[in-house]
Amino acid sequence: MASIQILAAHPQLQHSRVTRALMNSAHALPPGLVEVRDLYALYPDYLIDIAAEQAALEEARLVVWLHPVQWYGMPALMKLWVDEVLTYDWAYGGSATRLRGKDLWLVASTGGPQESYHPGGYNRYFFDAFLPPYEQTAALCGMRFLPPLLLHGAHRVTPEQLQAHVTVFTDRLRSHPDWPELDELEQCPQCLVPASARPAA
Amino acid sequence: MEHTSWLSNSLIYLAAAVIAVPLARALGLSAIIGYLAAGIAIGPWGLKLVTDAQQILHFAEFGVVLMLFLIGLELEPRRLWAMRRPIFGWGSAQMLGCTGLLLGAALLAGVPWKLALAASLGLAMSSTAIALGALDERNLMSTRSGQSVLSIALLQDIAAIPILALVPLLGSGALSHADAPAGWGALKAAGMVAAIVLGGRLLLRPALRWIANSRTPEVFTAAALLLVVAIAALMQLVQLSMALGAFLAGVLLAENEYRRQLETDLEPFKGLLLGLFFIAVGTSIDFGVVMQQPVLVALLLVGFLGAKLLVMWGIARAIPLPQGERPVFILLLAQGGEFGFVVFQTASQAQLMDAATASLLLAAVALSMLVTPLLLVAVDRWLLPRLAAGKAPPMSEINEPQEAPVIIAGFGRYGQIIGRMMYANGIPATVLEHDAEQVETVRRFGWRVFYGDATRLDLLRMAGAAKARVLVLAIDDIDQSLKVADLAREHFPHLTVVARARNVTHWHELRERQVQLIERETLDSALMSGRSVLEAMGWLPHQARQLAMRFRRHTVQQLEEQRPHYRDQAKLVALAKLGRQQLEELFAQERQDREQRQREGWGQ
Numbered sequence: 001m002a003s004i005q006i007l008a009a010h011p012q013l014q015h016s017r018v019t020r021a022l023m024n025s026a027h028a029l030p031p032g033l034v035e036v037r038d039l040y041a042l043y044p045d046y047l048i049d050i051a052a053e054q055a056a057l058e059e060a061r062l063v064v065w066l067h068p069v070q071w072y073g074m075p076a077l078m079k080l081w082v083d084e085v086l087t088y089d090w091a092y093g094g095s096a097t098r099l100r101g102k103d104l105w106l107v108a109s110t111g112g113p114q115e116s117y118h119p120g121g122y123n124r125y126f127f128d129a130f131l132p133p134y135e136q137t138a139a140l141c142g143m144r145f146l147p148p149l150l151l152h153g154a155h156r157v158t159p160e161q162l163q164a165h166v167t168v169f170t171d172r173l174r175s176h177p178d179w180p181e182l183d184e185l186e187q188c189p190q191c192l193v194p195a196s197a198r199p200a201a
Numbered sequence: 202m203e204h205t206s207w208l209s210n211s212l213i214y215l216a217a218a219v220i221a222v223p224l225a226r227a228l229g230l231s232a233i234i235g236y237l238a239a240g241i242a243i244g245p246w247g248l249k250l251v252t253d254a255q256q257i258l259h260f261a262e263f264g265v266v267l268m269l270f271l272i273g274l275e276l277e278p279r280r281l282w283a284m285r286r287p288i289f290g291w292g293s294a295q296m297l298g299c300t301g302l303l304l305g306a307a308l309l310a311g312v313p314w315k316l317a318l319a320a321s322l323g324l325a326m327s328s329t330a331i332a333l334g335a336l337d338e339r340n341l342m343s344t345r346s347g348q349s350v351l352s353i354a355l356l357q358d359i360a361a362i363p364i365l366a367l368v369p370l371l372g373s374g375a376l377s378h379a380d381a382p383a384g385w386g387a388l389k390a391a392g393m394v395a396a397i398v399l400g401g402r403l404l405l406r407p408a409l410r411w412i413a414n415s416r417t418p419e420v421f422t423a424a425a426l427l428l429v430v431a432i433a434a435l436m437q438l439v440q441l442s443m444a445l446g447a448f449l450a451g452v453l454l455a456e457n458e459y460r461r462q463l464e465t466d467l468e469p470f471k472g473l474l475l476g477l478f479f480i481a482v483g484t485s486i487d488f489g490v491v492m493q494q495p496v497l498v499a500l501l502l503v504g505f506l507g508a509k510l511l512v513m514w515g516i517a518r519a520i521p522l523p524q525g526e527r528p529v530f531i532l533l534l535a536q537g538g539e540f541g542f543v544v545f546q547t548a549s550q551a552q553l554m555d556a557a558t559a560s561l562l563l564a565a566v567a568l569s570m571l572v573t574p575l576l577l578v579a580v581d582r583w584l585l586p587r588l589a590a591g592k593a594p595p596m597s598e599i600n601e602p603q604e605a606p607v608i609i610a611g612f613g614r615y616g617q618i619i620g621r622m623m624y625a626n627g628i629p630a631t632v633l634e635h636d637a638e639q640v641e642t643v644r645r646f647g648w649r650v651f652y653g654d655a656t657r658l659d660l661l662r663m664a665g666a667a668k669a670r671v672l673v674l675a676i677d678d679i680d681q682s683l684k685v686a687d688l689a690r691e692h693f694p695h696l697t698v699v700a701r702a703r704n705v706t707h708w709h710e711l712r713e714r715q716v717q718l719i720e721r722e723t724l725d726s727a728l729m730s731g732r733s734v735l736e737a738m739g740w741l742p743h744q745a746r747q748l749a750m751r752f753r754r755h756t757v758q759q760l761e762e763q764r765p766h767y768r769d770q771a772k773l774v775a776l777a778k779l780g781r782q783q784l785e786e787l788f789a790q791e792r793q794d795r796e797q798r799q800r801e802g803w804g805q
Contacts, residue, residue, distance in 0.1 A: 047750045 001059030002035035008066040009039040009078035018109040018154045053085040062103045069110045072130045092140045093193040100142035113153035234574045240483020258481040264474025269444040273451020292356020298512035299325035315371045319548040324505045328538030329354045344638045346530035358445040369551040393439045401453035409459045422466040486567040501565040509535040536573040537566030603665035605629040609673040610655035616675030656684040666693045674700035686714045709767040
């Protein structure tokens with residue numbers, strides 16, 4: 001099991017430019033370092049193998065979520081993965097420490113250009129406004145949420161822009177966890193879920 | 202043995218059938234041969250257990266009547282009407298051709314013309330029971346040759362009416378005297394047919410409904426039998442063919458809502474009575490006559506079989522039937538038949554034919570009925586493989602190599618779905634199918650279809666196996682499926698084989714051959730039903746789906762885990778028990794896993 005687990009989710013990979021290029025470049029990295037789990041290929045029937053997913057997570061130092069942004073969030077199967085794999089008592093709550101201290105890195109692309117994520121644009125919010133669910137998911141599991149790597153206007157990027165993006169991505173994977181900006185990053189907040197928040201047994 | 206009781210008679214017939222038929226099947230022969238052999242064994246020339254074969258024959262003829270009734274049930278009036286040309290065209294060609302050829306030969310041999318005519322007419326008739334029985338056994342009823350055989354057999358039934366009227370006239374020579382009754386008889390016959398048609402249309406449906414409403418299944422069976430017996434009796438009353446009448450009644454009921462019920466009720470009677478009929482034929486073969494004049498009987502047999510084969514060959518060419526179907530078609534109507542018996546009896550009653558001649562002819566006809574199924578075996582084992590080997594693709598239009606990326610072997614219910622899915626997505630596929638009828642149908646939709654057996658290397662090669670990427674193994678027969686898998690692995694290792702497994706054993710055998718992509722044909726539909734059950738029991742639809750999917754994964758994993766032990770198991774457990782043993786193991790394993798599964802959210 002590799003120390004970097006990339007969870008890739010693209011429901012139409014055959015039409016993808018960015019996600020596919022990123023996945024391919026990750027595949028080219030040393031197998032002992034990176035493992036790419038293509039969710040839509042592994043679970044075309046949406047039947048996630050929870051045990052296998054949790055086992056892969058336990059080995060990882062860095063977990064990467066690689067996906068296009070769809071309706072201001074993650075693709076459906078990835079959300080299902082979150083719902084089913086990050087279980088109570090395993091990923092969060094009580095004595096769950098399995099993910100604690102690991103890094104979570106969001107690598108996402110949007111179809112809309114950067115300008116659209118603006119109070120004056122058709123998306124009406126800065127892109128940061130859509131990130132709290134990700135950040136809080138990481139926090140609840142005791143994971144460190146790294147600064148996301150984003151590519152806006154994915155449909156219209158030039159090959160050169162895409163290549164530059166891919167290079168940043170692979171460089172980051174290779175150099176993790178020695179990223180300069182991580183020094184300033186505060187440690188994870190502790191999110192303890194009290195027993196009273198759970199259904200009575 | 203003179204006053205054998207009903208009980209001991211039943212004992213003899215049933216025991217003979219129960220012993221002889223499985224024996225014949227074990228030897229790879231048809232059930233008909235088994236019945237005939239049983240008849241010979243218990244008859245006067247075998248163990249001498251039965252002496253009243255003629256009486257039994259009359260009773261057992263009812264099997265033929267039932268068979269034609271059931272065939273009629275499958276044919277709606279519209280389809281029968283569509284068959285009018287083959288019936289009157291090919292049927293008449295067979296009757297006239299055979300009679301003419303035999304008559305010519307007899308006249309050349311110096312036989313008086315009246316006797317020659319009666320004998321030729323009798324010999325031209327074929328055994329409906331053997332022909333249709335053999336078709337049934339081979340599942341050929343719906344093929345083109347099957348329908349042609351049926352057409353000709355039907356015309357013979359129709360032709361029997363004027364022939365049986367004509368033969369006494371030949372004997373008496375007093376034509377003027379017989380004119381009036383013949384005309385009157387025709388009128389009566391027409392009236393009876395009209396009455397049956399009208400009665401069938403107007404009265405039967407309410408009557409059957411009333412009987413069905415009594416909710417006593419055996420009474421409905423009795424009614425079904427009564428219906429056929431009554432029609433047969435009515436037809437006999439006006440001297441029409443009982444079988445023909447029953448057939449007409451069947452056609453009339455083909456659109457009736459009780460059709461399936463009638464079919465299921467009468468089917469077992471048909472089978473048993475037909476068996477009895479064949480036993481009786483076997484019993485009635487007079488080996489005394491054969492042994493007295495072996496050369497003459499042999500000459501007669503070979504001569505009339507040869508003449509009829511010739512005529513049938515001409516018809517097969519004229520229709521024209523596909524090469525592969527021809528030999529069986531030609532052979533099926535070559536033998537003499539039960540109507541021949543009746544014609545000869547009538548002729549000897551009319552003193553047109555002396556008893557010795559009649560029994561000579563009877564022996565020849567009976568022997569021909571014995572020979573036909575044997576010849577069919579020869580055709581199957583020897584001629585057809587040769588025909589197939591002679592020309593690489595038996596169907597002439599496609600003999601250039603194919604290059605579609607997908608080959609589908611077997612285009613039955615499973616292969617068709619895959620084929621249609623490929624078609625819908627614009628993926629060209631080459632289909633290999635051994636059912637000629639199926640081939641014709643599929644080809645009409647513009648598919649590349651090879652007629653033939655996918656277990657043949659040359660055919661696979663011709664279908665483009667060397668260049669294709671995927672081979673779909675959708676063949677019904679397990680042995681053949683495995684044979685093709687072996688061929689593919691040995692000669693076309695680059696092919697990705699996608700296989701359908703009929704059952705768990707088949708699955709293991711395929712895995713043994715390195716086939717990776719296997720679906721058990723019943724698994725997914727059964728899981729869908731399982732989902733429905735869960736939903737009906739109150740589970741939520743999405744939950745039911747998830748449980749079914751998890752069960753699927755679990756059961757596939759289990760099979761995979763059993764794989765190393767599959768051979769031991771097979772050695773340990775007799776093959777017949779294997780299915781149950783596997784089930785027991787699966788149940789045990791599932792019980793064991795249940796607790797763990799609950800934690801995994803696998804079941805409730």
